[in-house]
Amino acid sequence: MIRSHKIRLNPTPEQEIYFRKAAGTKRFVYNWGLDRWKWAKSQGVAIYGMMAAKKEFNALKQEQFPWVYDVAKDVMEGAFQDLGTALKNYFDSKSGKRKGAKVGFPKFKSKRSSHQSFRLNNDKFRVDGHTIRIPKLGEVNMAEALRFSGKIMGAVVSRSADWWFVSIQVEIDKPEPIVFExxxxxxxxxxxxxxxxxxxxxxxxxxxxxxxxxxxxxxxxxxxxxxxxxxxxxxxxxxxxxxxxxxxxxxxxxxxxxxxxxxxxxxxxxxxxxxxxxxxxxxxxxxxxxxxxxxxxxxxxxxxxxxxxxxxxxxxxxxxxxxxxxxxxxxxxxxxxxxxxxxxxxxxxxxxxxxxxxxxxxxxxxxxxxxx
Ligand SMILES: [Zn+2]
Structure with a gap:
């Protein structure tokens, strides 16, 4: 089973700049992907998977978006992943495959939105005590140590109320059934x-x-x-x-x-x-x-x-x-x-x-x- 622990980060001012840059890159790539998806739809291509969008982006990035190299590669990949999930949730909700509250069509992410986030994949960062090591950035101090031990599956870095947090997903073994009192x-x-x-x-x-x-x-x-x-x-x-x-x-x-x-x-x-x-x-x-x-x-x-x-x-x-x-x-x-x-x-x-x-x-x- 997967559990997650959200921990407050204490970045230096330079690290905070990186976070903002990474969140901005995520937003850009997400919006770019959504724009391409809409364009493909308008051309009568009903299914335009994120694999194709990613491939197209990769071919263009060196020339057109070189600044994506300033942050971890996962940021870009995470943006496509999130967009793919948002589209899937929308269509599953529409067809009735997904139960619960209706999911709306993904919206372009605004620069003004106070919610900023980006994703890190499990093999790209390391956690050690009160430290998380992020690619192209280095060690960032965490307010507390990770509560769970087990295989780390991924992380999301996000900002709320001007504080930065990391939510780390860990796969933990189901504990032995206990003897209830x-x-x-x-x-x-x-x-x-x-x-x-x-x-x-x-x-x-x-x-x-x-x-x-x-x-x-x-x-x-x-x-x-x-x-x-x-x-x-x-x-x-x-x-x-x-x-x-x-x-x-x-x-x-x-x-x-x-x-x-x-x-x-x-x-x-x-x-x-x-x-x-x-x-x-x-x-x-x-x-x-x-x-x-x-x-x-x-x-x-x-x-x-x-x-x-x-x-x-x-x-x-x-x-x-x-x-x-x-x-x-x-x-x-x-x-x-x-x-x-x-x-x-x-x-x-x-x-x-x-x-x-x-x-x-x-x-x-x-x-x-x-x-x-
Ligand atoms: Zn009675």
Whole structure:
């Protein structure tokens, strides 16, 4: 299985120039390839594979684009690779071969876009402790050492909020199945607590955005007061972007700790199929939800449990986990989103909302498995 680790880089100013140059080269080659593809299509050539485009580019580069030699060769190859994938995803999505959200036709990459990236292939760079060695550049310092050991498959160098990162993909062996401490649980993924389990235990939500909301307001205000495009405006914009990124990283960290603990403890885990898109339509909920990233958390629980040799079962999103009494099966139709507790009219038990939901999720997941 392949895992990736995203690490912040500490480039020198010269190295940063190389990164910008490489990202610019990637953008140029990607756009060039897309342009050729469109031209070929206009000439009635339906399939114009990236192999042909690459060959054409290679024949021209010495004469027309000699600056591509300033950066690693992978940058150019990665651009064709990415474009090929983008086109394939578009056509597979159109034909129904690819499930999930519709994928749009690839767009030309803008110079103004804050997202810049380029790819490095596995045999072209080396990682050693806090250092990554990149062709035609040399050693760049990494803020932390690579978390995984195994065969390195590739890397993507990218910029966000004016920081540079490298995401390294590593093929790791599936760990030996572990002996789980506990048999089964149900997980209610939520906003108040990140996760409530059917034994009543809770994983707290860090909600970093809420606790730092004043700082966010201050940064946003200072951005809006400045003249758009001015130096001071760019500086304020960068500060705000960095703030968002720090908050997102902290959230991800909390989620990783909780999902690891759950996946490593229970052999069988029931989860709810969350319909995040539908939930986001609810204005009041949307801030809190985008804050906690529920979909990402459920995804982590699933892949980590699988890695430990555990089993996860998702129950359908129409299953009324909150409204059902986990003791007697009575359905409380009057339950609203703001009710944190409710008393069952069937049996008189007082239910903390999320705990009751987690119990139902566990029971339903177990029932589904038996039914299969
Ligand atoms: Zn009841």
């Amino acid at each position: 506990k048999e089964s649980t149900g997980v209610d993924v939520g906003i108040k607590a990140l996760a409530t389990l059917s034994d009543g235990s809770e994983f707290e939500n860090q909600k970093p955005l809420r606790s730092q909301i004043n700082r966010l307001r201050k940064l946003s205000r200072s951005l809006s007061r400045r003249q758009q495009g001015s130096n001071r405006w760019w500086k304020a914009k960068r500060k705000l972007e960095r703030f968002h990124l720090t908050v997102a990283n902290r959230r991800l960290d909390a989620q990783h700790k909780a999902s690891h603990a759950i996946a490593a403890t229970y052999a069988f885990i029931g989860l709810e199929e969350l319909h995040i898109k539908g939930m986001l339509k609810n204005r009041r909920l949307s801030l809190a939800i985008s804050d906690v990233g529920l979909g990402e958390f459920a995804r982590q629980v699933c892949y980590k449990s699988d890695a430990f040799g555990g089993v996860t079962v998702k129950i359908g999103r129409f299953f009324a986990s909150s409204k059902l009494c986990s003791d007697c099966g009575y359905v409380n139709k009057e339950l609203t989103l703001s009710d944190r507790k409710w008393t069952c009219q069937g049996c008189g038990v007082l239910h903390p909302r999320d705990w009751n939901a987690a119990k139902n999720i566990e029971q339903e997941a177990l029932r589904l498995v038996v039914a299969r």
